[in-house]
Amino acid sequence: MSFTVIIDDLAARGWSLQHAFLSPDLTADLAVECRTREAEGALRPAGIGRGDGAAVREGIRGDHIQWLEPGQSAPTDAYLALMEQLRQALNRELFLGLEDYECHFALYPPGAFYKTHLDRFRDDDRRAVTTALYLNPDWQPEHGGELRMHFDAAPALDVAPTGGTLVVFLSGEVPHEVLPTRRERLSLTGWFRRRAPEPL
Numbered sequence: 001m002s003f004t005v006i007i008d009d010l011a012a013r014g015w016s017l018q019h020a021f022l023s024p025d026l027t028a029d030l031a032v033e034c035r036t037r038e039a040e041g042a043l044r045p046a047g048i049g050r051g052d053g054a055a056v057r058e059g060i061r062g063d064h065i066q067w068l069e070p071g072q073s074a075p076t077d078a079y080l081a082l083m084e085q086l087r088q089a090l091n092r093e094l095f096l097g098l099e100d101y102e103c104h105f106a107l108y109p110p111g112a113f114y115k116t117h118l119d120r121f122r123d124d125d126r127r128a129v130t131t132a133l134y135l136n137p138d139w140q141p142e143h144g145g146e147l148r149m150h151f152d153a154a155p156a157l158d159v160a161p162t163g164g165t166l167v168v169f170l171s172g173e174v175p176h177e178v179l180p181t182r183r184e185r186l187s188l189t190g191w192f193r194r195r196a197p198e199p200l
């Protein structure tokens with residue numbers, strides 16, 4: 001796996017879009033894993049903000065999530081291993097000082113969306129680079145659910161959440177939203193994080 005294009009895109013313009021980043025087999029295995037967790041009731045309405053105090057506000061985002069931990073399944077471990085390689089490549093080539101990666105499954109039921117936001121919290125700006133990997137194999141334009149990225153000096157870009165597609169962008173610099181989906185939309189969203197600042 002070569003990360004050269006992703007790294008060059010990030011350096012030049014702050015975002016990258018890779019169609020067919022992941023093999024159809026691993027994408028399908030991850031989709032099965034996501035649906036299994038949903039069937040087991042493991043996916044929970046996502047909060048806004050961090051920790052236990054995170055408020056669930058359906059007017060802002062309507063997805064259900066579950067965080068990945070190492071050792072949960074072969075496909076999730078394979079994906080985490082790939083992202084670890086990407087983390088090391090980003091540090092080597094762009095000196096980003098990324099310390100770790102946090103990642104969750106997300107399932108948007110029909111009608112769900114996520115309003116325009118930046119992937120940074122007021123009380124925690126460790127998130128530096130966002131990744132979104134999509135898991136639905138046969139997404140059609142009429143299904144909606146596009147990721148819309150907003151730019152200062154260019155028209156917004158809509159990305160269809162087609163299985164295997166990976167989007168990477170600078171978490172604090174690209175406002176983005178998920179347009180209302182008309183069918184169940186599956187993804188793995190993650191963040192490479194910088195070191196926490198030393199307390200004074």
Ligand SMILES: O=C(O)CCC(=O)C(=O)O
Nearest residue numbers: 114119132147178187189
């Ligand atoms: O699934 C996507 O396309 C983006 C999700 C997102 O913006 C987020 O979870 O912060």
Ligand SMILES: [Fe+2]
Nearest residue numbers: 117118119176
């Ligand atoms: Fe986001």
